[in-house]
Each structure stands twice: as structure tokens, then as C-alpha cells.
Amino acid sequence: GAVVSQHPSWVICKSGTSVKIECRSLDFQATTMFWYRQFPKQSLMLMATSNEGSKATYEQGVEKDKFLINHASLTLSTLTVTSAHPEDSSFYICSARRASQPYGYTFGSGTRLTVV
Amino acid sequence: GENVEQHPSTLSVQEGDSAVIKCTYSDSASNYFPWYKQELGKRPQLIIDIRSNVGEKKDQRIAVTLNKTAKHFSLHITETQPEDSAVYFCALGDTGFQKLVFGTGTRLLVSP
Numbered sequence: 001g002a003v004v005s006q007h008p009s010w011v012i013c014k015s016g017t018s019v020k021i022e023c024r025s026l027d028f029q030a031t032t033m034f035w036y037r038q039f040p041k042q043s044l045m046l047m048a049t050s051n052e053g054s055k056a057t058y059e060q061g062v063e064k065d066k067f068l069i070n071h072a073s074l075t076l077s078t079l080t081v082t083s084a085h086p087e088d089s090s091f092y093i094c095s096a097r098r099a100s101q102p103y104g105y106t107f108g109s110g111t112r113l114t115v116v
Numbered sequence: 117g118e119n120v121e122q123h124p125s126t127l128s129v130q131e132g133d134s135a136v137i138k139c140t141y142s143d144s145a146s147n148y149f150p151w152y153k154q155e156l157g158k159r160p161q162l163i164i165d166i167r168s169n170v171g172e173k174k175d176q177r178i179a180v181t182l183n184k185t186a187k188h189f190s191l192h193i194t195e196t197q198p199e200d201s202a203v204y205f206c207a208l209g210d211t212g213f214q215k216l217v218f219g220t221g222t223r224l225l226v227s228p
Contacts, residue, residue, distance in 0.1 A: 032214075034215060034216065036218075042220075042221070043219065043220050044160065044218045045218075046215055046216070046217060049214060093159060103148060103165065103167070105150075105216055107159040107160055109158070109159050110159055112157070
């Protein structure tokens, strides 16, 4: 089956530093990658959608200069949280979709980010 | 944007009882309606989905019903078991499936 590997699974960083999260599709080509953020006891909130080779489309209220998304290849997408602050502490999770399966969303295992 | 309301936010049942979770939405262009189960700290797992050309779908103890006219869809779990305890999310696929929008979630607790 389709697998998306997400790393790291957890990370602790200091305020003001940047953190990069990677999502790799292991056995399929992810033409579209979705990035979500989930605060404790809340729902998954879509941050942005990226298509391979194109600039990401950000949801309203999400700062594109703070959450940098790169989707330069069909198997790798990255989310970089720049100048992280404690309020950025959350569970970040990616979801990949291939063009041949528009109903198939494969989720990564998530990254628990804690900013101290 | 899309708006998905999910009820109830918490649901406690006894083992063997049925559980029903309902979602209502506003975007009539939505045509893909999946349900996910999420355990603490884990990724959401797809448990069942339905497309707009179908009114009901069943998979063993789990079923989903869709009323496109009224813009709501529901998850039905029969003969609940303690291992069904988790948070359940409904979601909507928008036109063209460019993104998946999640409901607010329901915490289901099944007591032995």
C-alpha cells in the first residue's frame, strides 16, 4: 500500500530557531501534498496545499513566510517552520495524494513540535 | 470556505451499543465524504468513505449514510467494542479534490 514517511517524529527547538519537517512518499509519486496542523484536542487544520513543482497555496491566516513549503520532487515535500515560537508548538502532519487516485489521501505519521 | 460541523463532541456508550456521529456541511459542491479514526498521537486512519453518487455504504460494523439534499452525513458503529474508543473525524473533499477539510471531531469512549 501507499506509504508516507514523515520525519522527525518529534522535535524540541529553542524560540527563534527554524525546524524542517520532511515527508517522503515511499512507493508512489505524490503530485499533491497537504500540510495540516493539529493543536491538542482539536481538529486537523489545513495549512497549505502544494503541487509538485509549483508554489504552495496557503489557507487564510497561515503566514507563508513563516511556514515555508517545498515540493520540488514527486517524492519529497518539506515544511520549514521559521523563527519558531512557543505558540507554534503543535502536531504537524502531511497528507499525500497521487494524480491517479484522487480519492486516496495517505497521511504521514506526524511530527510533534515543541518550542521552548 | 467550507464549513463542517460535527456532533456530538463527546460520546460515551456501553460495549455492544451503537454509536452515531453526524456531520453537516454547507458547500453543495462537496462530493467526497470520508471518516477517520485517530488515536492519541497517531495519524488519522480512514475507516470508511462515501461519494456523492451513493446514499449508504457499509463495512462490517461500520456504515456511513449521506443525505446530499439536507447536506449531512453520518457514521454508524454497531456492536461497539472498547477498542473503538478514539477520536473520529468526518471530512469533506471539495470540488476537484484539491483539499480535505476536517470536522471538529468526536471523542468516543466505549466502556466495557
